[in-house]
Amino acid sequence: MRVWRPLIILTGLIALWQAVVSLSGAPPYILPAPFEVALAWWRRADVIMEHAALTAAEILLGLALGAVFGACSALSMAYFRPARRWLLPVLVISQAVPVFALAPLLVLWFGYGIASKVAMATLIIYFPVTAAFHDGLRRTEPGWLDLARTMNASRASTLRHVRIPAALPALSSGLRVATAVAPIGAVVGEWVGSSAGLGYLMLHANARMQIDVMFAALFTLAVLAVALYFTMDTVLRRAMPWLPDSVPDTDESP
Amino acid sequence: MAPSAAPPPLSVTVRAARVAHGSEVLFDGLDVTLAAGRWTCLLGPSGVGKSTLLRLILGLETPERRDGDGETVTCSDGSPLSGRAAFMAQTDLLLPWLTALDNVDLGRRLRGAEDEGNGDAQALLDRVGLAANAGDRPATLSGGMRQRVALARTLMEDRPVVLMDEPFSALDAITRIRLQNLAAELLRDRTVLLVTHDPLEALRLGHRIHVMAGRPALLDEALEPAGMPPRNVDDRKLLEMQGDLLRRLAEASS
Known part of the structure; x- marks a missing residue:
């Protein structure tokens, strides 16, 4: 059942889509039928995959950079008092400015190539990662810290052996959110100005009334995002086997 | 392996301790001596400051000091206690x-x-x-x-000194008695302070038993049960003393 459920959901959604197309009689340049989109995907697979690879690279690079910067910021805020005083306002301001509004600027500064999209994704990811990890680092069980003190542990050693591992679950929630929003950053970057990527392909197809290709690109983006999320989820789960899962596997009917 | 093949016994003296949380003075001018190589048990109503006293000895809580006061916590060998006391809490604090x-x-x-x-x-x-x-x-x-x-x-x-804050209170009766025996055996020659809610536990394990009461809190004259710990639960004298102790605790709480 676990394996079949997503397939059944997918089939149901496609059937619904087909029903809407048939019943409303919408022309293909407004809402193409599922089959036409599949056909478009098949015909243009090489182009779509090429653009998808670029978008995937932007997302992954943004994710890596955002996670590294975010983790470093959270760590320095947790360890150095002045860093907390100076970085925290910057963090809040960085969130108050809508990142999408910065997209044209980023394109102006970093060019039409991959760099501006990576910067965009990095900016979007930076905040959830920093906020979640910093929260986790601040909420170490006080008893553990007392224990470490009675064991004559240095601050650095307590951070390394107690506070960081204790904050990993919080960091992983931050990374999950980041993984979900990263594709948005990359695609918005591509919309604002680019000559490649799934976002570019969608705009390009839209302008030429190739709505079926646009849907095919959108579908590819969705699959990419979902695959990325589940990969991240699995990796994080494997990395922290001690975490209890409050949703037991056993409540699924066999 | 003999864990008692170890540090020479050390007695710890707390003199004129004063701790206030905000405007509330938990204790003022409190004296207690942990005799070398002996178990001192501390009973008293919740919130009277037992744990605070234990944390003060551990160095996790800072006593208020007036001019002319000496150190609040001193050891029989003249060196500070810091780094020479081990801590065991009510929760296991396992990572x-x-x-x-x-x-x-x-x-x-x-x-x-x-x-x-x-x-x-x-x-x-x-x-x-x-x-x-x-x-x-x-x-x-x-x-x-x-x-x-x-x-x-x-x-x-x-460590020569071991401070325990209700270490067995979350366990069922039989497990608790087993663990009390184990602890009494393994910590035989250490200087131990055991904070507990359980008069019987104090009577089984303590060489000296204090009841802490009042606000600001003070300790009463130590009760010194005969015989070597761990004493048997069904010892008639022990049960008589438990009655006494319960009466004193009831007075302390009123």
């Missing part, structure tokens, strides 16, 4: 990401002396009857087993 063995070895890990090998930690796990569980994570152990790991971790520190 969920470490195995039982690594938890026992936590102190060395925190002090950056990991390469000394962990033969002793394994021997101590043996001693508390958990040799077979060395590789298990805390989540897979029962409450009693976890508290035994915590006891082994306390012993691993090999």
Whole structure:
């Protein structure tokens, strides 16, 4: 059942889509039928995959950079008092400015190539990662810290052996959110100005009334995002086997 | 392995201790002596400041000092106590990401002396009857087993003074008695302060028993049950004394 459920959901959604197309009689340049989109995907697979690879690279690079910067910021805020005083306002301001509004600027500064999209994704990811990890680092069980003190542990050693591992679950929630929003950053970057990527392909197809290709690109983006999320989820789960899962596997009917 | 092959007995004196939380003075001018190589038990109503006194001795709480006062906490050998007292709390404070063995070895890990090998930690796990569980994570152990790991971790520190804050109160009656016996045996020649809610536990384990009462709190004259701990639960004299002690506790709470 676990394996079949997503397939059944997918089939149901496609059937619904087909029903809407048939019943409303919408022309293909407004809402193409599922089959036409599949056909478009098949015909243009090489182009779509090429653009998808670029978008995937932007997302992954943004994710890596955002996670590294975010983790470093959270760590320095947790360890150095002045860093907390100076970085925290910057963090809040960085969130108050809508990142999408910065997209044209980023394109102006970093060019039409991959760099501006990576910067965009990095900016979007930076905040959830920093906020979640910093929260986790601040909420170490006080008893553990007392224990470490009675064991004559240095601050650095307590951070390394107690506070960081204790904050990993919080960091992983931050990374999950980041993984979900990263594709948005990359695609918005591509919309604002680019000559490649799934976002570019969608705009390009839209302008030429190739709505079926646009849907095919959108579908590819969705699959990419979902695959990325589940990969991240699995990796994080494997990395922290001690975490209890409050949703037991056993409540699924066999 | 004999864990008592170790530090020479040390007595600890608290003189004229004063601790206030905000405007509330928990205790003022409180004196207590932990006799060398003896178990001192501390009873008293909740919130009277037992744990605070224990934390003060551990150095986790800072006493208020007036001009002309000497050190609040002194040891019989003239050196400060800091770094020479081990701590065991009501909750086991085991780190969920470490195995039982690594938890026992936590102190060395925190002090950056990991390469000394962990033969002793394994021997101590043996001693508390958990040799077979060395590789298990805390989540897979029962409450009693976890508290035994915590006891082994306390012993691993090999300190002359051991401070315990209701270490057995979360356990069922039989497990509690077993753990009391184990602790009494393993910590025979150490200077121990045991904070507890259970008069019978104090009577079984303590050489000297104090009731802490009032606000600001003071200690009464020590009760010194005859015979060597751990005393039997069905000892008639013990049960008589328990009646007495319960009466004193009831007065202290009113």
